[in-house]
Amino acid sequence: MNQEHNERLLVEAAQRDPSRFADLYEQNFYRVFAYVARRVGNRHQTEDLTADVFREALAGIQKFEWRGLPFATWLLGIASRVVADHWKRAGRESGNPAPDSDSAAAQEIERSAMLFQLVDRLPEAQFRVIHMRFVEEKSIREIARELGRSEGAVKQLQLRAIENLRTQMEGAHA
């Protein structure tokens, strides 16, 4: 109830002054990114489409009306259309059929969004290893060389980071 009230205040503030959209962006960025990523599976395209979703949301913030649904539902509605348009274009260009985008569970999106948020809060060394390994897709050897650490130390940081994330994810869902 309180959360809904706060969100409503944020939306109204953004409708009065679009520069206040930043708060809504902060709260929903990872959610939208996770939603798009699950349906696109390519980081570059996911970034492009996530950007399109937020640009459209900012441009259309005046059109948003409260109907008892969270703001995220409206955003994910835009995301759904942006992704569908993307697959339509891709389908025409490449001949690939659009995937069944309705099957992904909302709960999975929330889990991914929370995981991405938790990565931001990892200690610097763990954060760095996770980004180099999973985003830059570097080998342990390359990471060790760049960070000036032994391969064993990098693997240990990798384990600690993932254990850390697991503990916090469990805590959040407890």
Add this chain to the structure above:
Amino acid sequence: MPDRALIEQLDRAIDALLAGAQTPPADSELSPLIEIARGLRDLPEEGFKARLGTELQRTASMPTSSTIASAAIHTVTPFIYVPDGDGLIEFMKHTFHAEEVNRHPHRPGGGFVATVKIGDTGLIVMADESARGRESLTTLHVYVKDCDAVYQRSLDAGATSMGEPRDTTYGERAGFVQDPAGNHWYIATHLGPAPALESVWTVTPFVHHVNVRKYIEFLERAMGAVQLALHEHSGRVVYAAVRIGDAVLEMGQRESQLKSSLYMLVDDVDAAYDRAVAAGAISIAPPADQPVGLRMAVLKDPFGYQWIAAKQLSELEGDL
């Protein structure tokens, strides 16, 4: 104590995940870790969120900033209060090729308030003889093309060196000076193409406090700040940054020597004032319309910094 076998098994599973192959069979200890790793494959690239946020913020700010006379005034703007305003502005012109955008009398018989622009950033300089002994001075982080040249110009203009330009470990080359009025300036040039923070303007205010985490918590509650970065070294916060509106406020963990003031453009002065007071700020002056064309309130935060929350009166008049 980490189990060596677990470390190796997890790493092999991650190799398989990243190669798009089947992960090897896992026991009950390894399985949940592999699940986390699976989720990490979709992690956004570092910096993407901040870049997109900045782009949206600039788009969102466009129509409003054009209605504000001093377009270079960002949400949080350094506010400097000194007895010799002319001397300070001359220093900024000589060193940073600053431009005085406007100047208004502060009160009958003396003093003025001026907006001075360095690069894309406006600073407010309030000058009055009566400021002597109760100056409001600030630490500023300025990005320039050639920090060595600007550092030298600052010395020529009367600044005192607090550190010659040198390459830092955080991606910039920087020199440190104190201007004749007493403000501190980090004069920096990016090393390499990518700035440490995408959303910084030419000049960013920098504050010091012994407990940066607590200060960030306060700024989040009081001003809707959003943490952008926090770097620690040996348990000590060496650098942090928050975004407030379209501006960035940087901070480091040490005792502050300067009693800085920050001017904050807000949509609703009364609401901003109430929120800051509820979060623990002390009221210096409650919201009131000022003859200089603003609705304004003055607050002191629990950490000693003064905030002037303001809204342009021209917009108010439009509403009336």
